[in-house]
Amino acid sequence: MKHPYESLPDAAYWRRAVVSPSLAGVDPVAPPGFMISRTDKVATAGSCFAQHIARHLTRNGFTYLVTETAHPVVQHLSERFNYGVYTARYGNLYTARQFLQLLHRAYGFLNFPGMVWRDGERFIDPFRPQIQPEGFACEAELLADRNQHLAAVRQAVEELDVMVFTLGLTEAWIDRASGAVYPLCPGVSGGQFDPQRHQFVNFKASEVVADMLLAIDFIRYRNPKARFVLTVSPVPLIATASGKPVLQATTYSKAVLRVAADEIAAERAQVEYFPSYEVITGAYNRGSYFAEDLRTVREDGVDHVMRLFLKHFGGVALHEPIPDASPTQSKDILADAQTMVRLVCEEEALGRAAETETPLPV
Amino acid sequence: MALHTGFSECQRDDDARISNNIIQLFGRDEEFVIGEDGAFSPDGGLARELQDNIQGSKPDLVLFPLYGAEYFVTCFPLTDRQFDLIIPNQPLQPIENGVEIIPYHAFCEIALSHYRRYIGLVSSIGQRSGCRTAYVLPPPPTHDSDFILKQLQAPGPAEEKHFKSVRPRQLLNSWLAYANVAEEICRTMNIEIVRPPRQALTPQGFLAREYAEDALHANSRYGALVFGEVAAHFFPDLPVAQVLQ
Numbered sequence: 001m002k003h004p005y006e007s008l009p010d011a012a013y014w015r016r017a018v019v020s021p022s023l024a025g026v027d028p029v030a031p032p033g034f035m036i037s038r039t040d041k042v043a044t045a046g047s048c049f050a051q052h053i054a055r056h057l058t059r060n061g062f063t064y065l066v067t068e069t070a071h072p073v074v075q076h077l078s079e080r081f082n083y084g085v086y087t088a089r090y091g092n093l094y095t096a097r098q099f100l101q102l103l104h105r106a107y108g109f110l111n112f113p114g115m116v117w118r119d120g121e122r123f124i125d126p127f128r129p130q131i132q133p134e135g136f137a138c139e140a141e142l143l144a145d146r147n148q149h150l151a152a153v154r155q156a157v158e159e160l161d162v163m164v165f166t167l168g169l170t171e172a173w174i175d176r177a178s179g180a181v182y183p184l185c186p187g188v189s190g191g192q193f194d195p196q197r198h199q200f201v202n203f204k205a206s207e208v209v210a211d212m213l214l215a216i217d218f219i220r221y222r223n224p225k226a227r228f229v230l231t232v233s234p235v236p237l238i239a240t241a242s243g244k245p246v247l248q249a250t251t252y253s254k255a256v257l258r259v260a261a262d263e264i265a266a267e268r269a270q271v272e273y274f275p276s277y278e279v280i281t282g283a284y285n286r287g288s289y290f291a292e293d294l295r296t297v298r299e300d301g302v303d304h305v306m307r308l309f310l311k312h313f314g315g316v317a318l319h320e321p322i323p324d325a326s327p328t329q330s331k332d333i334l335a336d337a338q339t340m341v342r343l344v345c346e347e348e349a350l351g352r353a354a355e356t357e358t359p360l361p362v
Numbered sequence: 363m364a365l366h367t368g369f370s371e372c373q374r375d376d377d378a379r380i381s382n383n384i385i386q387l388f389g390r391d392e393e394f395v396i397g398e399d400g401a402f403s404p405d406g407g408l409a410r411e412l413q414d415n416i417q418g419s420k421p422d423l424v425l426f427p428l429y430g431a432e433y434f435v436t437c438f439p440l441t442d443r444q445f446d447l448i449i450p451n452q453p454l455q456p457i458e459n460g461v462e463i464i465p466y467h468a469f470c471e472i473a474l475s476h477y478r479r480y481i482g483l484v485s486s487i488g489q490r491s492g493c494r495t496a497y498v499l500p501p502p503p504t505h506d507s508d509f510i511l512k513q514l515q516a517p518g519p520a521e522e523k524h525f526k527s528v529r530p531r532q533l534l535n536s537w538l539a540y541a542n543v544a545e546e547i548c549r550t551m552n553i554e555i556v557r558p559p560r561q562a563l564t565p566q567g568f569l570a571r572e573y574a575e576d577a578l579h580a581n582s583r584y585g586a587l588v589f590g591e592v593a594a595h596f597f598p599d600l601p602v603a604q605v606l607q
């Protein structure tokens with residue numbers, strides 16, 4: 001052997017792996033260390049993109065674990081009240097710190113008494129500010145629902161076989177006094193922004209790694225069989241408070257999360273990285289997996305991701321033809337695709353705030 | 363002085379189904395029964411008939427009693443998952459073991475979808491007839507845990523399980539949520555609302571036993587109390603006896 005590159009597989013070569021295959025044929029997934037069976041209970045959490053996982057797992061006959069379901073009396077309103085969007089009704093967990101905080105709150109290691117926002121007649125849970133379309137009717141209801149929710153989180157931790165977690169953001173706002181981390185800046189979707197109280201943070205890779213390792217260990221302590229799949233959301237930041245231009249801030253955030261994901265997977269057994277980020281953002285697709293807003297992931301992109309996910313983790317070969325997309329597709333098709341991929345994203349509130357010219361706290 | 367009591371009487375096929383006799387109506391136990399949904403669309407036959415009668419008799423007041431406590435028992439999906447609601451501005455009570463709190467606003471959306479239609483019709487008939495119109499809230503449920511099965515004839519196992527899981531407090535809170543929604547709709551539609559008389563209620567807000575015909579229905583004594591409230595509120599200058607004539 002002259003050199004190690006001589007015997008490398010096609011996947012190791014850019015031209016063979018990225019340039020030559022058809023759009024739908026690009027497959028950047030390394031053989032995972034474990035498989036997911038149809039009877040494995042799969043929990044999902046993380047940023048908006050994680051919602052696709054649940055949808056496709058269910059569609060393909062896998063066991064999507066939901067521990068917080070709508071009561072039959074209000075069943076037909078379950079989507080509006082965010083039941084089943086994730087395994088429990090925690091909304092989007094954009095940062096690793098939020099995930100760890102949720103676990104600690106669920107088991108009583110962290111408690112933030114009085115952490116309730118009031119907006120007129122609406123009571124908002126700062127940790128799930130958009131979990132109910134009109135907020136809660138009173139503080140007592142919010143607290144009762146929060147207790148139920150945290151019980152559902154405990155149940156998920158103890159019952160899951162696989163947790164698929166999508167790392168979404170590094171930017172967050174925290175409460176200086178208590179250290180509580182919010183999914184959304186106070187004042188955007190409830191609460192009042194107070195520069196003395198609320199502090200912007202932009203987590204480093206080392207912090208993300210530390211938080212996720214603590215979270216994984218925390219779950220494994222209670223559920224030793226738990227396996228993890230980490231993904232990084234390909235969705236760019238809708239806005240940044242870092243002071244940097246949003247494209248630069250997005251690159252930083254995604255780079256940190258991507259590095260962290262590899263380090264976490266290297267640190268713990270039965271933790272795999274799945275490259276949905278690469279499938280959507282890879283140069284091979286020339287941006288065609290993003291809709292016109294350059295943020296929304298089109299359904300064909302999601303299909304590509306999930307086809308690979310199910311192939312590599314589920315052993316499922318999906319043969320549906322995926323048409324090659326091109327940026328010249330009509331606006332109607334793009335609009336349809338966006339409609340199909342309707343996600344629940346609190347972060348969108350930042351965009352709405354900007355559109356209505358509400359000054360965002362920085 | 364004439365009053366018209368709305369839908370309840372429309373359901374009967376006898377000659378007296380549209381009646382102006384308030385005593386007769388409140389003396390019956392059917393006044394809080396609702397009819398089949400299809401009958402009450404704004405252009406439905408009963409609605410037209412009712413409006414014709416109201417316009418013909420030109421009453422001083424049209425009262426609509428709709429929805430009874432039985433609604434909260436029979437109209438929910440069959441389930442053994444017990445639920446409750448936390449009602450704003452009501453005294454807090456401990457949450458019982460195994461009981462799920464369901465979102466108040468979600469529950470109210472359901473109530474709203476049911477009520478809007480009927481109260482919209484009330485409003486429409488009131489506007490078309492030019493009569494003063496009021497909505498009479500149904501009585502709350504009684505505090506009786508055995509009543510539900512007694513109301514049913516030969517329930518199946520699933521029904522029995524479901525109905526056994528319904529608790530008086532859940533019924534009362536469901537009633538309170540519906541009452542709140544009804545008040546809000548009536549306020550926006552400029553319809554006056556008649557609440558259950560305080561003296562007919564227990565301190566917890568249930569219908570007191572002496573005013574109950576059975577676990578789900580009020581009796582004629584209750585009707586007389588409501589009438590007294592109506593008379594005092596809408597015809598304060600007239601003695602009750604005169605109103606009754």
